[in-house]
Amino acid sequence: MHFLKIATSAALALSTLCGAQSTAGIKSLVQRRIPNHVHDFTFSLTTSPATYAAPNTTGAQNDQYTVSNAANGTIHISGNTPIALASGLRWYLASYVHVDIYWFIGSRLHLAPQNLPLVNGTYHGSSIVPWRYHFNTVTFSYTTAFWTWEDWELELDWLALRGVNLPLAWNGYEKILIDTFAEAGFEEAEISSFLSGPAFQAWNRFGNIQGSWSGSLPMSWVNSQFALQKQIVARMVELGMTPVLPAFTGFVPASIGQHYPNASFVNGSQWSGFPSQYTNDTFLEPFDPLFTTLQESFISKQVNAYGNVTNIYTLDQYNENDPFSGELNYLRNVTSNTISSLKAADPDAVWMLQGWLFYSSATFWTNERIEAYLGGVEDTDMIVLDLFSESQPQWQRTNSYYSKPFIWCQLHGYGSNMGLYGQVENVTINPVEALANATSTMLGLGLTMEGQEGNEIMYDILLDQAWASTPLDTKSYFHDWVRARYHGSATSPEGLYSAWDIMRSTVYNNTDITLGNAVTKSIFELSPNATGLLNRTGHHPTTIRYDSGVLVKAWNHLYDAAAQEPSLWDNPAYTFDFTDVTRQVLANAFYPLYTTFVAAANSSVNSTYSPTTAAGTGQQMLALLEDLDAVLAASGHPEHFSLAYWIAQARAWASDSGSLVNDSSVMQTADFYEYNARNQVSLWGPTGQISDYASKQWSGLISSYYVPRWTMFVDYTLNTTTAMNGANAPLSGSLLAFEEAWQTEIWGENVKETYAMPVPGELQSVVARVVSTWPAVFGTA
Numbered sequence: 001m002h003f004l005k006i007a008t009s010a011a012l013a014l015s016t017l018c019g020a021q022s023t024a025g026i027k028s029l030v031q032r033r034i035p036n037h038v039h040d041f042t043f044s045l046t047t048s049p050a051t052y053a054a055p056n057t058t059g060a061q062n063d064q065y066t067v068s069n070a071a072n073g074t075i076h077i078s079g080n081t082p083i084a085l086a087s088g089l090r091w092y093l094a095s096y097v098h099v100d101i102y103w104f105i106g107s108r109l110h111l112a113p114q115n116l117p118l119v120n121g122t123y124h125g126s127s128i129v130p131w132r133y134h135f136n137t138v139t140f141s142y143t144t145a146f147w148t149w150e151d152w153e154l155e156l157d158w159l160a161l162r163g164v165n166l167p168l169a170w171n172g173y174e175k176i177l178i179d180t181f182a183e184a185g186f187e188e189a190e191i192s193s194f195l196s197g198p199a200f201q202a203w204n205r206f207g208n209i210q211g212s213w214s215g216s217l218p219m220s221w222v223n224s225q226f227a228l229q230k231q232i233v234a235r236m237v238e239l240g241m242t243p244v245l246p247a248f249t250g251f252v253p254a255s256i257g258q259h260y261p262n263a264s265f266v267n268g269s270q271w272s273g274f275p276s277q278y279t280n281d282t283f284l285e286p287f288d289p290l291f292t293t294l295q296e297s298f299i300s301k302q303v304n305a306y307g308n309v310t311n312i313y314t315l316d317q318y319n320e321n322d323p324f325s326g327e328l329n330y331l332r333n334v335t336s337n338t339i340s341s342l343k344a345a346d347p348d349a350v351w352m353l354q355g356w357l358f359y360s361s362a363t364f365w366t367n368e369r370i371e372a373y374l375g376g377v378e379d380t381d382m383i384v385l386d387l388f389s390e391s392q393p394q395w396q397r398t399n400s401y402y403s404k405p406f407i408w409c410q411l412h413g414y415g416s417n418m419g420l421y422g423q424v425e426n427v428t429i430n431p432v433e434a435l436a437n438a439t440s441t442m443l444g445l446g447l448t449m450e451g452q453e454g455n456e457i458m459y460d461i462l463l464d465q466a467w468a469s470t471p472l473d474t475k476s477y478f479h480d481w482v483r484a485r486y487h488g489s490a491t492s493p494e495g496l497y498s499a500w501d502i503m504r505s506t507v508y509n510n511t512d513i514t515l516g517n518a519v520t521k522s523i524f525e526l527s528p529n530a531t532g533l534l535n536r537t538g539h540h541p542t543t544i545r546y547d548s549g550v551l552v553k554a555w556n557h558l559y560d561a562a563a564q565e566p567s568l569w570d571n572p573a574y575t576f577d578f579t580d581v582t583r584q585v586l587a588n589a590f591y592p593l594y595t596t597f598v599a600a601a602n603s604s605v606n607s608t609y610s611p612t613t614a615a616g617t618g619q620q621m622l623a624l625l626e627d628l629d630a631v632l633a634a635s636g637h638p639e640h641f642s643l644a645y646w647i648a649q650a651r652a653w654a655s656d657s658g659s660l661v662n663d664s665s666v667m668q669t670a671d672f673y674e675y676n677a678r679n680q681v682s683l684w685g686p687t688g689q690i691s692d693y694a695s696k697q698w699s700g701l702i703s704s705y706y707v708p709r710w711t712m713f714v715d716y717t718l719n720t721t722t723a724m725n726g727a728n729a730p731l732s733g734s735l736l737a738f739e740e741a742w743q744t745e746i747w748g749e750n751v752k753e754t755y756a757m758p759v760p761g762e763l764q765s766v767v768a769r770v771v772s773t774w775p776a777v778f779g780t781a
């Protein structure tokens with residue numbers, strides 16, 4: 001991690017702020033991604049640096065660009081902001097050259113031909129909202145917890161090209177917070193006992209949890225995340241984005257009373273079944289003068305570190321954590337004092353609030369209380385993220401948040417679960433309708449996914465909708481997306497288009513949110529049980545809402561396409577998508593096996609109890625999971641389909657070189673990071689407080705965690721006639737014992753050797769074997 005050695009000074013960040021109003025950022029992006037075309041593009045800003053101002057909540061302006069052929073043969077892109085230029089560049093590259101940049105797969109922009117096509121005239125693009133936002137506070141734990149600078153560079157270029165000008169930037173928060181607490185007189189041990197582990201920082205930042213189980217957060221982590229944040233913020237600014245930075249929220253170490261006997265503080269609620277040692281966070285009341293003191297200390301340290309680069313601050317005090325009192329005066333008092341503290345630190349401060357609380361805790365948050373709470377802040381001093389607009393919009397019931405500006409956001413999925421899923425109608429039609437109804441308050445469109453779990457087309461379409469005043473035509477959108485996606489193969493067989501068109505109107509067109517309103521979780525990711533796994537609704541629905549046969553048809557189109565155009569097997573976009581669809585077909589095939597097993601083994605409800613059927617089906621369930629693991633392992637995309645990759649990324653943060661095997665202190669830290677990485681995707685909490693919330697369909701996780709659990713279930717069921725009648729306490733006990741033991745297993749330093757990097761032909765041959773094993777599943781019988 002070479003960035004540890006780069007000391008980005010505040011002065012450098014400040015000088016890049018000035019560069020933000022220049023074309024330097026977009027030119028560097030071109031240099032990074034299409035270096036052989038640096039002379040083929042010219043960029044100009046229509047607004048001179050002197051008059052350019054980032055949009056604020058009062059003077060909101062849309063971004064605009066034009067793309068044309070310059071007389072000297074270059075493609076000329078002009079725009080009113082640096083992000084408008086990036087958006088114009090992407091429009092040209094995606095719709096004229098058919099190349100793009102993707103999560104997981106990386107940039108495919110280098111596939112642009114030597115001679116770039118001219119444009120047919122002058123193309124004008126305009127955003128329909130001034131802000132395009134990205135990230136949820138928890139994305140920083142579910143997706144980016146262990147990211148390197150290289151991962152961040154790809155993400156930031158992806159965001160810039162897709163027109164995002166307002167990204168959240170949480171890394172390094174703990175460094176500023178620790179310094180703030182230290183200055184206020186807290187001892188290192190008190191601060192340390194407040195902070196959570198590297199995979200759980202988001203919920204500590206929210207005040208849901210405190211402390212860390214199985215080890216405490218090392219200062220080396222804090223420092224290297226801080227160094228990374230300096231790079232991230234500087235790059236955001238260079239690209240022309242306005243970073244949303246953290247602020248002091250009010251959550252403090254529990255020992256505050258020892259240092260400030262007169263301080264007014266309250267203890268928060270218990271979160272998600274966590275023992276009070278790890279929750280019940282102490283909250284300093286914003287009306288206490290100490291709150292403003294700490295806020296000023298925090299913000300000034302942050303400005304020193306990153307420069308004066310933003311006036312927008314993310315700040316959530318009641319996320320899944322109700323206020324101490326529901327009195328209207330109290331609620332108004334909290335917000336009015338919180339914004340005063342921000343203004344004391346930065347007179348132009350704008351408070352960004354994740355609006356999740358009003359939905360998740362709707363019983364507490366009556367309209368009267370929301371109005372009082374938001375009423376403590378001037379309309380121009382706040383932006384609310386309407387966090388789950390495609391399914392549970394709150395802006396209507398709150399009268400546009402009682403006239404606060406808001407951003408319409410697609411949340412899409414929880415815990416970075418990996419099912420194919422989308423609400424393609426809701427994310428194209430609804431935001432356009434919302435804008436017509438809330439013209440003066442809806443200032444943005446954004447993405448607030450808990451994790452960047454795949455389904456990239458659903459994220460692309462929402463960000464592209466931000467540049468179209470009528471709902472996008474999904475048929476042509478999917479067609480154009482596919483054309484760019486598989487660029488690089490000699491031909492694009494029709495099957496590629498057919499497959500995605502089928503998925504567009506089925507997998508990606510959920511219209512009944514009562515059966516589930518987000519990415520599906522497959523039942524095999526849940527702790528085995530004879531009841532309660534099927535038909536789950538809500539945030540982790542287990543119901544497959546399309547005819548699973550239509551996905552098999554789409555799969556066959558994709559498979560046939562590669563038979564027709566074998567070079568697709570060397571196309572990373574194809575191998576990624578093909579793996580993903582194969583994954584879903586196999587996951588769906590688990591359902592009928594499970595249903596048959598339970599029915600066949602359940603003597604109490606099924607008079608045709610059949611031990612033979614049960615034993616055979618049980619074996620098939622396990623074999624199917626092993627085959628799924630094998631396909632994912634052969635994908636060539638460990639960054640998205642492999643537990644070993646996730647663990648290797650976590651362990652790598654423990655040392656500079658990743659190979660200090662003999663240094664026991666480094667090994668301990670690496671083991672702690674591995675524990676964090678494992679725990680988040682399995683038990684999630686010291687003893688399974690929200691077990692399987694962030695489950696994944698990963699090679700390695702299936703074989704080492706899900707298969708053993710299902711083996712225990714199958715064996716127990718077959719050997720215990722009472723198993724299905726509720727007398728399964730012994731099974732739940734042994735499942736938990738297994739799950740807990742798995743947490744502390746150590747992959748060790750050789751983890752990097754265990755995830756396969758692309759081996760030509762491997763995916764193709766593994767799939768051929770799996771297809772011949774399961775002809776009925778793949779419709780090839």
Ligand SMILES: *[C@@H]1O[C@H](CO)[C@@H](O)[C@H](O)[C@H]1NC(C)=O
Nearest residue numbers: 053055056057058059060348
């Ligand atoms: C907001 O933007 C408008 C238009 O650019 C400008 O006139 C106004 O001064 C800005 N307000 C603040 C608080 O920066």
Ligand SMILES: *[C@@H]1O[C@H](CO)[C@@H](O)[C@H](O)[C@H]1NC(C)=O
Nearest residue numbers: 042043044070071072074076
């Ligand atoms: C090409 O033309 C564009 C637009 O007129 C101009 O901005 C740019 O500087 C020119 N580039 C060269 C190399 O002449």
Ligand SMILES: *[C@@H]1O[C@H](CO)[C@@H](O)[C@H](O)[C@H]1NC(C)=O
Nearest residue numbers: 095096097117118119120121
């Ligand atoms: C440009 O014009 C040509 C000829 O009219 C047409 O075939 C092509 O589709 C156009 N390209 C775009 C991207 O509009």
Ligand SMILES: *[C@@H]1O[C@H](CO)[C@@H](O)[C@H](O)[C@H]1NC(C)=O
Nearest residue numbers: 254267268270276277280282
């Ligand atoms: C929460 O913490 C406070 C002190 O930090 C303690 O007095 C209180 O009993 C705790 N609440 C619970 C439910 O443990």
Ligand SMILES: *[C@@H]1O[C@H](CO)[C@@H](O)[C@H](O)[C@H]1NC(C)=O
Nearest residue numbers: 287329330332333334336337
């Ligand atoms: C907020 O509440 C505190 C404590 O009751 C009180 O002292 C203060 O005056 C209130 N502030 C406002 C602005 O209402």
Ligand SMILES: *[C@@H]1O[C@H](CO)[C@@H](O)[C@H](O)[C@H]1NC(C)=O
Nearest residue numbers: 299303308309345346347348
């Ligand atoms: C940042 O700079 C602006 C304009 O120079 C100034 O108004 C503002 O107070 C500064 N903010 C901070 C936090 O220093």
Ligand SMILES: *[C@@H]1O[C@H](CO)[C@@H](O)[C@H](O)[C@H]1NC(C)=O
Nearest residue numbers: 390391392393425426430511
């Ligand atoms: C989402 O779209 C479906 C129809 O496609 C509609 O029934 C539903 O009401 C929409 N949801 C919201 C929140 O608008």
Ligand SMILES: *[C@@H]1O[C@H](CO)[C@@H](O)[C@H](O)[C@H]1NC(C)=O
Nearest residue numbers: 396430432433434435436437
């Ligand atoms: C917009 O307002 C109209 C008229 O009040 C209403 O019928 C419609 O449902 C609203 N649409 C949305 C998305 O709120």
Ligand SMILES: *[C@@H]1O[C@H](CO)[C@@H](O)[C@H](O)[C@H]1NC(C)=O
Nearest residue numbers: 424425474504505506509511
């Ligand atoms: C999605 O489903 C709805 C309801 O069945 C239908 O009206 C709509 O046309 C579908 N949209 C697509 C893109 O298939």
Ligand SMILES: *[C@@H]1O[C@H](CO)[C@@H](O)[C@H](O)[C@H]1NC(C)=O
Nearest residue numbers: 530531532533534535536543
């Ligand atoms: C799940 O839903 C399906 C379809 O509605 C139904 O046939 C089945 O009985 C349900 N299963 C359980 C376990 O509730």
Ligand SMILES: *[C@@H]1O[C@H](CO)[C@@H](O)[C@H](O)[C@H]1NC(C)=O
Nearest residue numbers: 599600605606608609610613
């Ligand atoms: C009973 O089990 C058999 C398999 O042994 C299965 O075919 C049948 O559907 C089951 N019946 C019920 C009511 O679950």
Ligand SMILES: *[C@@H]1O[C@H](CO)[C@@H](O)[C@H](O)[C@H]1NC(C)=O
Nearest residue numbers: 528529530531532728731732
């Ligand atoms: C299955 O679920 C039921 C109901 O939630 C629960 O009581 C039982 O302990 C679970 N069985 C196992 C093996 O975990």
